Amino acid sequence: MIMNSGHDSYSAVDIGFAHPALLYRDSAEFVERTGQLVADAVQASRPVLVALPSTNLSLLRASLGGDAQWVRWIDMSEAGGNPGRLLPAVLGAFADRHVNRHVVMIGEPIWDGRRAREYGAAVQHEALINLAFSNRRVTVVCPYATSKLSPATIVDAARTHPELIEAGRLSRSTSYGDPASVAAAAVGPLPDPPGDAAVLVIFDGHDLAKSRTFTKHHGRELGLYGRRLEDLELAVHEAVVNTITHAPGPGTLRMWRRGGSVVCEIHDRGRIDDPLVGRHAPGMDDEHGHGLPMIHQLCDLVHLQTDAVGTVLQLYMDIPQAVTRLE
Template sequence: MIMRHEAMFYADDEDYLVGVREFIDGGLAAGDPVLVAVPAPRLQLIRRALGAAASRVRLLDMARAGRNPGRIIPAVLHAFVSEHAGRWARIIGEPIWPGRPADVYPRCVQHEALINLALADRRATILCPYDIAGLEPAAVADAVRTHPFLVESGTRRASDGYTAPESVVASFNRPLPEPSDPPAVLIFDTGELPAVRRFVVTIAELAGMRDERLDDLLVAVNELATNAVTHGLGPATLRVWRDGDGLVCEVRDGGQMTDVLAGRIPPAHHSEGGRGLMLVNLLSDAVHIHTLRTSTTVRFHMAVNGVG
C-alpha cells in the first residue's frame, strides 16, 4: 500500500486546529495539493485559522459533498487524486461527526474501510478527524478498525486494531429496516424497463418531484433496474415510498453483489459497464445495500426538492 490513511483523534477546537494545521502547513510547504472536506462549522474554523493561505487549499463542506457516503470516494477523493496524478495529494476528510443521522453511520464506516482498497496504490495521505468528546465510543472503536494509522496529541502510531476492509464491510452488511407505510410495488423482468420508468414517474410527480430532480431519479432507478435484470436471477422487485421530504426507491434481485468496490471506482473510459451503481451514488442523498448469496437489495433516498 502506498496511500497512507490516518485517523486523528481530537477533543476540542484547539486540539483539532493543531492537528489539521500541521497537516495542511506541511502539505503547502512541500508544494502538495491539499483538499479539506469537513462539516461546515469545522470548515469555517479552518478557513479563519489559515487566513490568506486558505486560497491555496480546496475547501469542501462534507455535509453536502459527502451527504451520501457512497459518493465520497468517486466524487471527492478519487477525483482529487486523479486530478493531481503524479503528485502526492494531502486530503483531510471528516465523514463522521456528532449529529450526523444515525441511519448513514454504517455506510460511513464501510466508506472508511473501502478507502484502504480503493486508493491503496495512489500517492496520497488521507487524514480523518474524529471528535472523541462528541462521538460514541463505538465510533472511535470503528475508527481504530478502519485506519491503519492513528494520530493523537501529535503522536502517530500504527493501529493495533486495524481490520481487513472486507471484514469491516461485511460486519455492516445488515438487513434494511422495513418502511413504516406500505410501499408501491412493481415486479419486473427483462424487457419491462419502460414500465419501471412509467411506474416511478407517476409516483414521483404525485410527490411533487419535477425537472432535473425527476430526471436524476429516473436515471438512478433505470440503472438499478437494468443491473437487476442483467445480473440478477429471475424477476426483480421495485418498491417506492415517501420518507419525510423525499422518495425512497428499492430494487431487489436474485443475485449476489461480490465486489465491495462496486459503485466506488470510476470505470476506465473504454469500459462499457461499471457505471450504474456509481451513478446512483453520485445522484442520491443516501444509498444502502444488503446482499446475500440469494439476493441483493439496493435502496436509495432522494429529496424531492434537491439536496436532502
C-alpha cells in the same frame, strides 16, 4: 509533520498510503493538528484537498493565511450528505487529477450532527478508503471530535483506520479490521418494505419503460416532484438496467415512504463481488453507463447489500417539504 510512534518517527505526508484517524478534543487542537498537516503538505508542494463540515472548514481555512490558496476546499456537509459520493466524486477524483504525485487529503465524514441514517454508510466509506487507495501515494487523514462523538463512534474509527493520531502521537490501531468485512457489515440489516409498498416485477428490457412510468407515478404519489422526481426516475432506470443486464431471472422494484424520504428498492438474484462497486470513477463500474456512481450522485442516500441469495439496492430521495422531519 513528524509524529512519534513507539521508537519510530513517522510522517503522515512522507509514505505511500496512509489513512490515520486524528482524534481531537476541541477546536483549538483540531486547528493545530490539521493546520500543521496542511502546512507541511503545501511546503512539500503536494496537492491538498480538505473536506470538512462547514464550521471546521471555516476554522481551518481562516488559520492558514496564505497557504489556504493552495488547498482545494470542500464542504463535507454538502458534498458528503450521501457518503457513497465521496470516493468517486471527491477523494478519488482529486487523486486521479494528480495521479503521479503524492496527494494529501483531510476528510471528516463523521461529525456531530450527521443524520443517524447516514452513519453506517459513512463508516462503510471509511473502511473502503483502505481498499481504494491501498497501492497509491495517497494520505487521507480523518479527524474525529472525541468530546462530541459517542464512544461507539471512536471504536468504529479504530476499526476503519490502520493508525490513530492522539495528542500528536501516532500508534497502530489494534482494532483495525479487514476493510471489506467491516464495509459489508457497517450498514446493518436494511429495513424491510412495508406491506403496502408499491411493487413492480422486472423481467427484461421491455420493462424499462414500465419501471420509469412506475417510478414517476408512485414518486409523485409519495410527495416528490420536479427535479428530485426526475433524478429518482433516472437513478431507478440505471439500477433496473443493471438488474436486467447482470442478474439471472427477474428482479423486483418496490417503492414506499419512510420518514421524510421516498425509498426505492431493487432486489434481484445477482451477486456483486467487488466491495468498491459504485465507488470507482464514473464509467468504470458498468460498460453500459455510469451505473452506481451516477446513482450515488443522484440520490440522497444509497445502501447496497449482496450475499449468496442476491442483491438489494435501496435508494433514498428526500421529500422537499419533509426535510425537517427526516430520520
